[in-house]
Amino acid sequence: MADDTDLVDWVRFDQARASLGVRLFRHLGYLREDGAKAVTQIEDAMRSGDAVAMVNPADLLRAEALQIGAIGVAALAEDIEDQARDCIEYRQTPDNIIEAVVKLRDAFERTVALIDGETNPLMARHPILQTKSAAFASR
Structure with missing residues (x-):
């Protein structure tokens, strides 16, 4: 991800905000909590060389x-999932996926911070809250 414009499609985000209404915050919570767990599971699977364990959290x-x-x-996530499935099919280790896995945590944390800044005006004005949000996302 070269810059933050590659992370969030704000048109799609605004459409989700309009269609979900207050439920958007529930979905953001899912992304923040379940997403952080999924990133950790993918990283753990990469460390253990287990392509099978990457598929579900990436999906x-x-x-x-x-x-x-x-x-x-x-x-x-889609790239990781597709490559992990290929590794499973061809009975290979997921060594070729490492670059995407390494990029994932940074992209996830930056995305959460961007979305928090968009949905919570206090986040935009208080850098300390942004730091806490990013720390929460990385749990």
Whole structure:
């Protein structure tokens, strides 16, 4: 992800905001909590060389990210999922996925911070809250 414009499709985000209304915050919570867990599971699977363990969290992360326009995270998750499935099919280790896995955490944390800044005006005015939000997302 070269810059923040590659992370969030704001048109899609605004469409999700309009269609979901107050439920948007529930979906953002899912992305923040379940997404952080999925990123950790993917990283753990990469460390253990387990392509099978990457598929489900990558699929979950992709779906949740797409719902709210987090296209950068969704693209990385989809790439990880597709490559992990190929590794399973060809009985290979997931060594070729490491670059996408390394990029995923940073993209996820930046995405959460961007969306928090967009949905919570206090976040935009208080850098300390942005730091706390990013720390929460990385749990």
